[in-house]
Amino acid sequence: MAAGKSTTRKKIQATDLMNQVMSDYFYHLNEAATSGKQKVAWCTSVGPAELLRALGFAVHFPENHAAMLGATRMSTELIPEANSAGYSPDICSYLTADIGAWMKNITPLSKAYPGIESVPKPDVLVYNTNQCRDVQDWFSWYSKELGVPAIGISSPKNVVEVTEGHIDDVARQIEALIPTLEAISGNKLDMQRLRETVTLSRECSELWKKVLETATATPAPLTFFDGTIHMGPAVCLRGTQEAIDYYRVLLAELQGRVEAGVAAVDDESLRIYWEGMPVWGRLRQNSDLFAGLRTSVLASTYCSSWIFPSFDADNPIRSMAKAYLELFIVRSDAYKERYIKGMLEKYRIDGIIYHDAKTCPYNSNSRYGLPQRVEADTGIPCLVLSGDLNDLRCVSDEQTKTNIEAFVEQLQERQ
Amino acid sequence: MSDKTSRRTPGPVYVGLDMGSSRSKVVVIDEAGKLLGHAVKKSGTDFSRTAKACLDSALEMAGAEFDDIAGAMSTGYGRSNVGFVTEESKTEIGCLAKGGYHHFPEAITIIDIGGQDNKIIKLDAAGHRLNFKMNRKCAAGTGAFLEEMSARLDVSLEEMNHLARDAREMIKLGSYCTVFSATEVLESIRNGKNVNDIVKGIFYSMIRRVLEMDSLTERVVMTGGVVAHNAYLVEMVDEMIGRPVLLAEYPQLMGAVGAALYARDENQSAGATTAQASSKGE
Numbered sequence: 001m002a003a004g005k006s007t008t009r010k011k012i013q014a015t016d017l018m019n020q021v022m023s024d025y026f027y028h029l030n031e032a033a034t035s036g037k038q039k040v041a042w043c044t045s046v047g048p049a050e051l052l053r054a055l056g057f058a059v060h061f062p063e064n065h066a067a068m069l070g071a072t073r074m075s076t077e078l079i080p081e082a083n084s085a086g087y088s089p090d091i092c093s094y095l096t097a098d099i100g101a102w103m104k105n106i107t108p109l110s111k112a113y114p115g116i117e118s119v120p121k122p123d124v125l126v127y128n129t130n131q132c133r134d135v136q137d138w139f140s141w142y143s144k145e146l147g148v149p150a151i152g153i154s155s156p157k158n159v160v161e162v163t164e165g166h167i168d169d170v171a172r173q174i175e176a177l178i179p180t181l182e183a184i185s186g187n188k189l190d191m192q193r194l195r196e197t198v199t200l201s202r203e204c205s206e207l208w209k210k211v212l213e214t215a216t217a218t219p220a221p222l223t224f225f226d227g228t229i230h231m232g233p234a235v236c237l238r239g240t241q242e243a244i245d246y247y248r249v250l251l252a253e254l255q256g257r258v259e260a261g262v263a264a265v266d267d268e269s270l271r272i273y274w275e276g277m278p279v280w281g282r283l284r285q286n287s288d289l290f291a292g293l294r295t296s297v298l299a300s301t302y303c304s305s306w307i308f309p310s311f312d313a314d315n316p317i318r319s320m321a322k323a324y325l326e327l328f329i330v331r332s333d334a335y336k337e338r339y340i341k342g343m344l345e346k347y348r349i350d351g352i353i354y355h356d357a358k359t360c361p362y363n364s365n366s367r368y369g370l371p372q373r374v375e376a377d378t379g380i381p382c383l384v385l386s387g388d389l390n391d392l393r394c395v396s397d398e399q400t401k402t403n404i405e406a407f408v409e410q411l412q413e414r415q
Numbered sequence: 416m417s418d419k420t421s422r423r424t425p426g427p428v429y430v431g432l433d434m435g436s437s438r439s440k441v442v443v444i445d446e447a448g449k450l451l452g453h454a455v456k457k458s459g460t461d462f463s464r465t466a467k468a469c470l471d472s473a474l475e476m477a478g479a480e481f482d483d484i485a486g487a488m489s490t491g492y493g494r495s496n497v498g499f500v501t502e503e504s505k506t507e508i509g510c511l512a513k514g515g516y517h518h519f520p521e522a523i524t525i526i527d528i529g530g531q532d533n534k535i536i537k538l539d540a541a542g543h544r545l546n547f548k549m550n551r552k553c554a555a556g557t558g559a560f561l562e563e564m565s566a567r568l569d570v571s572l573e574e575m576n577h578l579a580r581d582a583r584e585m586i587k588l589g590s591y592c593t594v595f596s597a598t599e600v601l602e603s604i605r606n607g608k609n610v611n612d613i614v615k616g617i618f619y620s621m622i623r624r625v626l627e628m629d630s631l632t633e634r635v636v637m638t639g640g641v642v643a644h645n646a647y648l649v650e651m652v653d654e655m656i657g658r659p660v661l662l663a664e665y666p667q668l669m670g671a672v673g674a675a676l677y678a679r680d681e682n683q684s685a686g687a688t689t690a691q692a693s694s695k696g697e
Contacts, residue, residue, distance in 0.1 A: 402506050410508075
């Protein structure tokens, strides 16, 4: 492949606002933890954040922190700390990076936000194993380390269709958390406040969906790599007005781009779907590589995983249970195949890349023949990239580059 | 092909440079795609210098001068280190496909065993790539694996082919990890096993690692240096897949030939565009 042409990065103007929103969020968390004015809960990314907010907790998301460790390329130096403590290099590198960072008393928050010295100390750790078992092990480590309770939801997995039985199960587990959380927060659950929080989460989710769907336009106004950055408020601030306000601004800008025909990737000639986790330490590198090949990676399962159409204020707890269960990662391969095929059609995709992340089997959907089945059904070529979300020891830059360039060559031959 | 030809002017020639992790391969072809000259050297640490040395040898063999080069294309890990002759590059997967189809113009599956990685590339009857796979981040089944085993056994790479051929039995290696396999080899040595049988087991292990990467459809073409220097390994593949493998005259040069063919096609395409523009008076 001829060397990719140089590209000019088109900055999304709303980025400055997002940075401010995230800065306010982290300083607020820090204030809550250091002053003791507000109780702090740690929550898995699709854990019961709505419940925690309704009870008045400030909510920290360790997965977001782990992604920051990856994006700042601090993780690879920290993972061995956790490895040496008995947490294998083969398990979740979010877990090992985050625990390693704690063991070394390091956080990227200190560099990004002067005055913040550590992650906010929790009063309670609340998980949902809808993503994986690792989050429970992760929080259990902190529970022992910090002497705070770790409680949560044990979710069904490999769900083909979400049934009333599944929802009953998870809803009851959410309800069972309430007494403990009320005791820790010192607040009685106000159902009206929970309804309002669920309403805010639903609105955030709908706006985020619209943001991502601007990429159905040709050319696409944003890429997967943009999405991984701009999803910050959807991850950390769902259930708040701040996230909604931000996504209204971002959506307006992207709709403006669509109307003006502004492309995220100049001369977009190929449209790619990304299945799996980002390689956080290679976001810029991969973004530049694809852009240089006039290839837009414009849609993904990952960014779309923060779309929750089932949140319903009229039935907050059951709808939370349903939303947490409908998540892609909870579902069977039969569902995942249908979902991916729908996305390939919706975004008019030329090729699909599966990231096989060494330490994240739950987000690596290339291990049970799914790529071959989807390709056979759709005729859309696929590529499986070996790598990892946070452990760059598992990433070969040269192999990644060769694979991507060869895949683009292959797709170009079909045009 | 003789290694020395009399000095002549072959007309415009095209150069393909396959700067592999282990060996650098350079070929010179003519307009018809005929191989005029070639050279293979250890890549070493200075890709540019190795490429120059290879190019000089290949041009001399072709009876051509540097100025005869009408187009050049590079490929391989060191593809961006040959700026003295070309800035143009293609992936080795693309070049292997191009070279493979040039030699065997039909639907084929190419198995390439390289120094650092293996590839399986599937082409349709028109030569279009249907898909490809590279090995994961693991040296098992690659030339690097063979080099490691050669050092462990204290036999040269050149000896391995006939050692395996003369084996009476085969010591199978159970692991797909190069380090674990080396331990198994040492254990076999300690237990007084026959070196020939161990080498055959090493060949078998390599082949298994490659064959488990993908299913094999259509006719199978093998390429790469390991194949070029170990005919017995190819015979073992024939037996394992139950049909004969196709080999070009120079399996190690397949990527370089593909690169040269790309250079020729792009030159002809540019020429056609220029001619078209001229005819329109542009």
